[in-house]
Amino acid sequence: MQENAAATESALTDRLRFVKLDGKSAEQMKQLQSIIERELPIGLDKFYDQIRVTEEVRKLFRGEDDIANAKKAQINHWQAISSGTFDSRYCANANAIGKSHSRIGLEPRWYIGGYSPIVEHLVSDYQGSLAEGLASTREGGGKQVRGGARLSHQGRADRHGFRIPR
Numbered sequence: 001m002q003e004n005a006a007a008t009e010s011a012l013t014d015r016l017r018f019v020k021l022d023g024k025s026a027e028q029m030k031q032l033q034s035i036i037e038r039e040l041p042i043g044l045d046k047f048y049d050q051i052r053v054t055e056e057v058r059k060l061f062r063g064e065d066d067i068a069n070a071k072k073a074q075i076n077h078w079q080a081i082s083s084g085t086f087d088s089r090y091c092a093n094a095n096a097i098g099k100s101h102s103r104i105g106l107e108p109r110w111y112i113g114g115y116s117p118i119v120e121h122l123v124s125d126y127q128g129s130l131a132e133g134l135a136s137t138r139e140g141g142g143k144q145v146r147g148g149a150r151l152s153h154q155g156r157a158d159r160h161g162f163r164i165p166r
Contacts (some may be wrong), residue, residue: 026084033082036122040078042134043121044071050117060104073097078118 048067051057059069077097080090101111138148 009088009091012086012088016086021086026086029082029085032122033165036078036082039122040075041071043118044074046121047114047117051114056146057106060106073100 048071051061051067061070077093080093101108
């Protein structure tokens with residue numbers, strides 16, 4: 001068990017280094033935390049509205065309760081991202097998300113693409129607030145979103161018994 005935890009920490013460190021997500025980037029992301037917490041539910045509403053009209057992904061949800069649960073999970077995930085804390089707990093949660101995506105048959109093209117309407121809302125509806133902080137935080141935020149998507153994708157791969165090259 002300890003070897004597995006060490007391997008997970010090592011893999012996480014390697015991934016964070018690859019996307020150049022360092023302490024400075026994490027601190028920059030924390031500066032956007034209040035905006036993300038305030039605006040994320042609106043962005044997620046837009047995202048789930050899009051899911052409701054996209055047959056390929058709508059069919060993965062049994063109904064509005066599933067969508068509400070997924071939204072709640074997304075809020076928790078984005079709170080973790082905006083906290084700037086990337087540790088074994090974050091890695092385990094991201095992997096669990098990937099396994100959930102795999103279990104329901106959600107293809108990577110949909111969940112990676114799903115970040116687009118959410119980030120678009122955060123940027124477009126709050127350009128004034130973001131413009132000041134975005135110059136310094138844009139790199140950190142992009143790195144964290146890409147890093148989270150990569151970890152989630154690895155969870156999907158793990159569930160199917162194959163490895164994605166680091």
